[in-house]
Amino acid sequence: YSLLKPYLVLAERLGGFDAQINPGAPEEVIVEYAGDVAKYEVAPITIAALKGLMSPALGETVNFVNAPLIAKERGIKVVEIKTSAHEDFASLISLRVKKNVGQSLIAGALFGRGEGRVVRIDHFSLEAPLEGCMLVLRNKDKPGVIGAIGAFLGSKGINIAGMQLGREKPGGKAISLLHIDQQVSESDLEEMLSIPNIISAHQVI
Secondary structure (H helix, E strand, O other): OOOOHHHHHHHHHHHHHHHHHOOOOEEEEEEEEEEHHHHOOOHHHHHHHHHHHHHHHHHHHOOOOOHHHHHHHOOOEEEEEEEOOOOOOOEEEEEEEEEOOEEEEEEEEEEOOOEEEEEEEOOEEEEEEOOOEEEEEEEEOOOOHHHHHHHHHHHOOOOEEEEEEEEOOOOOEEEEEEEEOOOOOHHHHHHHOOOOOEEEEEEEO
């Protein structure tokens, strides 16, 4: 169990991360394991991912024991895929979630002493710790966007502890992941959408 624990934590956080930034009811969950993690019995890790994915909606009613049953009752198809290696990471867990409103991809890896980080959101590559309070903003890659985000949060008295960015191409779509020292309100999230070139804004806690 001690060997699996970092992967269990990573998978649960990836599931929770996806659920909070990609609204919709899951219909199929594909968990892909690449590299060292694929050598283990991955069923408990998949259960952790399911628990994380369903917890934002169901709260404490979902746990490691009943998560597979709840997924089955809700008609969620669960698929596990193992691949032997990954060129960029020693171990990589990818979560592809097909929902009634589209499909998403979240991937995470372990760094250092087992610290889990998200390394991919859909087709955007970035590297950010999966801890604390985060804002995930999808935006157009235009000058002034980052400054406007900082100014907005500053006006609300919210400090930015860290920021990671990813983009598809210059001037295309981009993603901004911010670690913040305190949560933003629902009204502030809605207000952020009025910032020019912001497409969507979600909070992960």
